[in-house]
Amino acid sequence: MNAIDTTAQAADAAARALADTAPALRAKALVAFADALTANADELVALAMDETGLAEARLRGELKRTAVQLRLFAETVVDGTYLDVRIDRADPGFALGPRPDVRSGNEPIGPVLNFAAGNFPFAFSVAGGDTASALAAGNPVVVKAHPGHPRLAARTAEIGAAALEAAGLPTGTLQLVEGVENGVAMLKHPLIKAASFTGSLRGGRALADIAAARPAPIPFYGELGSVNPVFATPAAIAARGPEFAAGLAASVGGSAGQLCTKPGLVFLPAGHGLDEAIAAAAAAEEHRMLDPRIAAGYRDGRDSILSAPGVRLVAEGSVRIDDDGQGWVTPTIAAVPLDVFRPHPDALLAECFGPITILVESPEDADYADLLETLFEGELTVAVHRADGDDVTRLVRAAARRAGRVLFDGWPTGVAVTPAMQHGGPWPATTLGGTSVGTAAIARFVRAVAYQNAPQDVLPPALRDDNPWDVPQRIAPAGESTTWGDRISAGA
Amino acid sequence: MNAIDTTAQAADAAARALADTAPALRAKALVAFADALTANADELVALAMDETGLAEARLRGELKRTAVQLRLFAETVVDGTYLDVRIDRADPGFALGPRPDVRSGNEPIGPVLNFAAGNFPFAFSVAGGDTASALAAGNPVVVKAHPGHPRLAARTAEIGAAALEAAGLPTGTLQLVEGVENGVAMLKHPLIKAASFTGSLRGGRALADIAAARPAPIPFYGELGSVNPVFATPAAIAARGPEFAAGLAASVGGSAGQLCTKPGLVFLPAGHGLDEAIAAAAAAEEHRMLDPRIAAGYRDGRDSILSAPGVRLVAEGSVRIDDDGQGWVTPTIAAVPLDVFRPHPDALLAECFGPITILVESPEDADYADLLETLFEGELTVAVHRADGDDVTRLVRAAARRAGRVLFDGWPTGVAVTPAMQHGGPWPATTLGGTSVGTAAIARFVRAVAYQNAPQDVLPPALRDDNPWDVPQRIAPAGESTTWGDRISAGA
Numbered sequence: 001m002n003a004i005d006t007t008a009q010a011a012d013a014a015a016r017a018l019a020d021t022a023p024a025l026r027a028k029a030l031v032a033f034a035d036a037l038t039a040n041a042d043e044l045v046a047l048a049m050d051e052t053g054l055a056e057a058r059l060r061g062e063l064k065r066t067a068v069q070l071r072l073f074a075e076t077v078v079d080g081t082y083l084d085v086r087i088d089r090a091d092p093g094f095a096l097g098p099r100p101d102v103r104s105g106n107e108p109i110g111p112v113l114n115f116a117a118g119n120f121p122f123a124f125s126v127a128g129g130d131t132a133s134a135l136a137a138g139n140p141v142v143v144k145a146h147p148g149h150p151r152l153a154a155r156t157a158e159i160g161a162a163a164l165e166a167a168g169l170p171t172g173t174l175q176l177v178e179g180v181e182n183g184v185a186m187l188k189h190p191l192i193k194a195a196s197f198t199g200s201l202r203g204g205r206a207l208a209d210i211a212a213a214r215p216a217p218i219p220f221y222g223e224l225g226s227v228n229p230v231f232a233t234p235a236a237i238a239a240r241g242p243e244f245a246a247g248l249a250a251s252v253g254g255s256a257g258q259l260c261t262k263p264g265l266v267f268l269p270a271g272h273g274l275d276e277a278i279a280a281a282a283a284a285e286e287h288r289m290l291d292p293r294i295a296a297g298y299r300d301g302r303d304s305i306l307s308a309p310g311v312r313l314v315a316e317g318s319v320r321i322d323d324d325g326q327g328w329v330t331p332t333i334a335a336v337p338l339d340v341f342r343p344h345p346d347a348l349l350a351e352c353f354g355p356i357t358i359l360v361e362s363p364e365d366a367d368y369a370d371l372l373e374t375l376f377e378g379e380l381t382v383a384v385h386r387a388d389g390d391d392v393t394r395l396v397r398a399a400a401r402r403a404g405r406v407l408f409d410g411w412p413t414g415v416a417v418t419p420a421m422q423h424g425g426p427w428p429a430t431t432l433g434g435t436s437v438g439t440a441a442i443a444r445f446v447r448a449v450a451y452q453n454a455p456q457d458v459l460p461p462a463l464r465d466d467n468p469w470d471v472p473q474r475i476a477p478a479g480e481s482t483t484w485g486d487r488i489s490a491g492a
Numbered sequence: 493m494n495a496i497d498t499t500a501q502a503a504d505a506a507a508r509a510l511a512d513t514a515p516a517l518r519a520k521a522l523v524a525f526a527d528a529l530t531a532n533a534d535e536l537v538a539l540a541m542d543e544t545g546l547a548e549a550r551l552r553g554e555l556k557r558t559a560v561q562l563r564l565f566a567e568t569v570v571d572g573t574y575l576d577v578r579i580d581r582a583d584p585g586f587a588l589g590p591r592p593d594v595r596s597g598n599e600p601i602g603p604v605l606n607f608a609a610g611n612f613p614f615a616f617s618v619a620g621g622d623t624a625s626a627l628a629a630g631n632p633v634v635v636k637a638h639p640g641h642p643r644l645a646a647r648t649a650e651i652g653a654a655a656l657e658a659a660g661l662p663t664g665t666l667q668l669v670e671g672v673e674n675g676v677a678m679l680k681h682p683l684i685k686a687a688s689f690t691g692s693l694r695g696g697r698a699l700a701d702i703a704a705a706r707p708a709p710i711p712f713y714g715e716l717g718s719v720n721p722v723f724a725t726p727a728a729i730a731a732r733g734p735e736f737a738a739g740l741a742a743s744v745g746g747s748a749g750q751l752c753t754k755p756g757l758v759f760l761p762a763g764h765g766l767d768e769a770i771a772a773a774a775a776a777e778e779h780r781m782l783d784p785r786i787a788a789g790y791r792d793g794r795d796s797i798l799s800a801p802g803v804r805l806v807a808e809g810s811v812r813i814d815d816d817g818q819g820w821v822t823p824t825i826a827a828v829p830l831d832v833f834r835p836h837p838d839a840l841l842a843e844c845f846g847p848i849t850i851l852v853e854s855p856e857d858a859d860y861a862d863l864l865e866t867l868f869e870g871e872l873t874v875a876v877h878r879a880d881g882d883d884v885t886r887l888v889r890a891a892a893r894r895a896g897r898v899l900f901d902g903w904p905t906g907v908a909v910t911p912a913m914q915h916g917g918p919w920p921a922t923t924l925g926g927t928s929v930g931t932a933a934i935a936r937f938v939r940a941v942a943y944q945n946a947p948q949d950v951l952p953p954a955l956r957d958d959n960p961w962d963v964p965q966r967i968a969p970a971g972e973s974t975t976w977g978d979r980i981s982a983g984a
């Protein structure tokens with residue numbers, strides 16, 4: 001048995017034990033994981049600073065967010081709404097003949113493989129949202145470490161596995177593999193039942209194709225990137241121009257623009273008059289990019305944008321590659337007239353991962369809704385800046401068709417970790433839908449199982465009449481089903 | 493523009509209009525569809541009898557079930573729980589900094605392509621569960637007609653489209669395409685956003701691969717077949733032998749065994765003594781199979797089972813192919829000792845679509861849980877027959893890992909259409925999970941969209957504070973989120 005087999009077998013054994021754990025135990029273990037991260041923050045943040053070049057304040061905030069996220073999932077587990085328990089009591093008078101007692105609830109899907117991201121060494125890595133949601137659902141997790149922070153990944157996995165085990169979860173609940181080859185081998189392993197990924201379109205597509213081509217295909221939840229267009233009405237710019245300029249620069253430059261929700265195209269009226277305000281707000285100290293590969297990609301992408309026809313510079317910014325190949329950057333803000341951009345949008349539409357954005361300077365009467373639907377396929381976010389009196393209904397409906405999150409008078413970076421958050425959208429924003437931020441992320445890693453005419457003593461606790469875990473149960477009583485549809489045909 | 497384009501464009505146009513319809517209107521239209529089926533039952537059933545060879549009583553029952561199913565989805569639409577509305581109010585005191593107002597709810601995924609099945613000309617065809625759930629979610633549907641009942645498919649689509657349009661839904665809400673080539677072309681069309689399928693493993697896999705290989709992949713919900721193993725304890729057979737024999741024969745022979753939930757392997761104690769009872773119960777008149785291709789496949793599959801080593805006949809049954817190539821069958825019940833079956837299970841493990849089952853005669857102390865996990869990968873159902881005093885806990889947990897529905901002291905055929913029903917299991921029972929029977933089927937055809945800091949007047953009605961559709965809203969008030977996880981760490 002090779003190392004991949006050993007890891008997969010350990011995950012499978014853990015899956016069986018985990019599936020029978022009480023929610024309170026799993027919740028306690030998630031909180032213990034959070035506490036262990038917090039207790040080791042100094043060591044972990046120092047490692048992360050060294051390996052990623054991200055700033056200390058950002059990393060301390062990210063670690064805190066990661067710990068809060070684990071706690072939030074602990075609450076989600078004990079709350080039990082995610083189990084979607086449905087109880088249809090036996091109904092001898094059912095319209096289609098006697099109906100048996102049928103009960104269903106979500107159960108863990110099985111071992112999950114999580115490909116960690118490079119740009120969030122805590123929040124989308126070993127201890128991140130994909131791991132937290134898969135664990136919360138009762139699945140063991142194998143994390144494929146990101147090569148950008150190998151020592152941090154190993155140390156986080158060590159701390160996490162110890163905390164989970166000390167809290168009473170089985171050995172094998174959290175494991176790590178390293179290297180592309182091992183990641184692919186694990187993705188192909190029959191004992192892996194689902195995978196998650198945050199990263200590039202190219203890498204994500206390659207892995208999604210592998211998952212789909214397995215003898216037994218598995219769901220592959222990839223978050224592959226996004227341009228995150230912003231649409232600002234003339235009235236919004238007139239009312240809040242300086243605030244808009246400052247917010248834009250902060251959203252583009254934060255974390256050196258290495259965020260999947262960085263705004264990449266900003267549609268605003270041609271006469272915005274904000275060049276100076278934007279240039280001033282974009283002025284910043286050099287920030288190191290995550291790694292040499294990303295720096296080289298950013299340099300090339302930026303060159304390509306700046307050499308496109310009709311593009312002018314609002315804030316030039318800079319890219320400097322040092323002797324180690326590391327890239328040092330300040331934000332670049334470019335601009336292009338809509339009538340130049342629109343006939344040949346492709347050069348400017350690809351996601352450029354780094355601190356750059358393009359202002360698309362548009363006539364006052366530009367049809368933003370039409371532009372959005374024509375130019376974009378699937379986005380994590382669409383932002384709308386408007387003022388009182390603007391009718392943005394058509395634009396908002398178009399945005400909902402193209403994106404997972406529609407936000408108003410703000411910026412897409414800084415994704416709130418809350419029950420309602422949706423971080424995922426139509427392809428290529430995500431491969432399969434679902435969200436990788438917020439408690440709804442847990443739904444990706446469960447599947448429903450129904451029990452028909454089951455004796456109480458073999459039912460999962462959540463489905464029992466005595467409901468020992470005190471979870472929400474949606475009960476369809478006998479008799480109610482005989483009236484299905486009558487209410488509607490009579491009343492409408 | 494070719495015919496496929498025209499159909500896809502019409503579906504896309506309908507999708508936009510449908511997404512803005514009120515639930516009450518959609519519900520009324522589903523009820524109108526149900527009423528139109530019922531009003532045209534004589535004509536539709538006569539067509540179905542002629543094209544499929546299924547018996548009148550079965551077809552009348554299936555049409556009724558299909559109409560009830562549409563009504564049930566009408567109730568689901570107005571109930572609104574499926575929208576999964578979450579409202580997280582703005583929280584200035586959130587642990588991670590001020591939290592915006594975030595609200596999310598499910599919205600329609602877009603035009604759905606539904607590959608109709610041959611064995612349920614109503615319930616899994618033009619007006620079936622996939623169509624009903626996609627329409628309920630607010631999506632237009634393009635049905636790829638099954639070649640086994642082309643006239644029925646065309647007539648059902650005509651009746652359905654007229655009823656939906658008369659009720660106020662847009663033209664293009666329900667359309668039909670015919671032929672494999674057109675089905676594949678539609679599956680590849682960029683305006684199609686999801687697909688569903690019920691049929692063979694081979695056909696379903698081929699279509700799933702096409703869906704996954706698109707430039708923009710889409711979810712493909714296939715239900716590909718199942719062996720539906722049954723496990724009967726010695727005590728169950730001792731207590732209810734004759735009842736067991738009768739139920740088995742009815743479940744295997746009904747609809748000439750052409751059901752995805754037909755029990756294909758039945759594990760029971762070797763000394764069951766039920767040969768005569770089973771043979772008597774299996775005696776039946778000849779029943780026509782659906783079409784010549786299925787008949788030929790059944791004949792070959794049956795031959796292969798009966799020629800496997802150690803197989804004996806309990807009820808021989810018959811297959812007769814007439815001059816038109818149609819197959820006429822009566823149920824076949826075979827038996828094999830576990831110790832012969834287990835070393836070479838493959839010949840007997842493949843689904844044989846038709847009225848045949850295999851009794852696996854096992855020692856009294858056979859480890860059913862181990863057999864289940866070793867032999868089976870993913871099943872729609874596992875049935876457990878037991879008596880008071882039997883401890884079947886391990887077997888049930890194994891069944892839940894391998895199947896979507898675990899049923900007790902009964903037979904898997906006759907799937908109840910209820911909110912808790914789960915008709916889908918791990919691969920190859922289904923491609924992606926989810927259920928194609930019951931109201932939870934609607935979840936396959938929606939995706940969540942979040943709105944952040946949105947003005948009330950541009951929010952979808954379901955997310956508004958005044959909640960005009962009166963749907964369930966899960967509200968996380970400001971302040972509550974600051975205590976996430978504390979409850980657990982303090983209490984545990």
